[in-house]
Ligand code: 5GP
């Protein structure tokens with residue numbers, strides 16, 4: 393499948409991997425929207441959040457997001473974990489992923 397995150401997760405193309413588990417990788421976003429901008433990516437392909445019913449995997453994504461946020465030093469200052477879904481959600485890469493944003497005030501609006 394021609395999917396950039398499948399390729400990064402498998403190592404076929406390079407990503408800045410900052411954390412790895414058996415089922416997930418955490419990479420730096422190539423176009424960061426904040427000083428800390430990480431992506432938690434399952435190695436297995438799910439197009440969107442709507443396509444994944446794996447409770448353990450979804451739980452692990454949040455646990456790993458918290459761990460990566462700590463490692464990136466944004467646990468005390470704070471961060472945001474976001475899963476953009478489909479068009480109105482602003483999803484551009486159709487492989488499930490969670491953004492972790494921090495090291496600047498993420499002010500105000502949710503959208
Ligand atoms: P979405 O808009 O789907 O929620 O987020 C996709 C994110 O993936 C964007 O923030 C974009 O900058 C990032 N991205 C797209 N292609 C690549 C890539 O090849 N490498 C990395 N590290 N990030 C990517």
Ligand code: ZN
Nearest residue numbers: 395398437487
């Ligand atoms: Zn994929």
